[in-house]
Amino acid sequence: MLKLTICPTCGSGRVRRVRGTVSGKVRGRRYRAEGVSFYACPDCSERIYDREAMGAIAAARAGRRGDPGPRTKGDAAVSR
Ligand SMILES: [Zn+2]
Numbered sequence: 001m002l003k004l005t006i007c008p009t010c011g012s013g014r015v016r017r018v019r020g021t022v023s024g025k026v027r028g029r030r031y032r033a034e035g036v037s038f039y040a041c042p043d044c045s046e047r048i049y050d051r052e053a054m055g056a057i058a059a060a061r062a063g064r065r066g067d068p069g070p071r072t073k074g075d076a077a078v079s080r
Pocket of ligand 1: 007008009010011012041042043044045046
């Protein structure tokens with residue numbers, strides 16, 4: 001796992017590993033990856049994703065889940 005203590009963008013030593021939801025848009029399509037661990041810099045709001053996080057994001061982009069479109073009944077209980 002990537003270990004980071006200094007922000008590659010601004011040089012801040014305050015980067016922290018956080019866990020959260022990464023969402024964005026790719027070619028007009030929205031994606032959302034939940035429970036992704038990544039590094040975040042509070043100074044320049046840079047986000048650094050390691051290989052694991054990139055995999056999760058790539059999976060979300062591929063549309064494996066997290067589609068904010070029509071919701072199916074009973075789907076809301078799924079949290080993993
Ligand atoms: Zn920074």
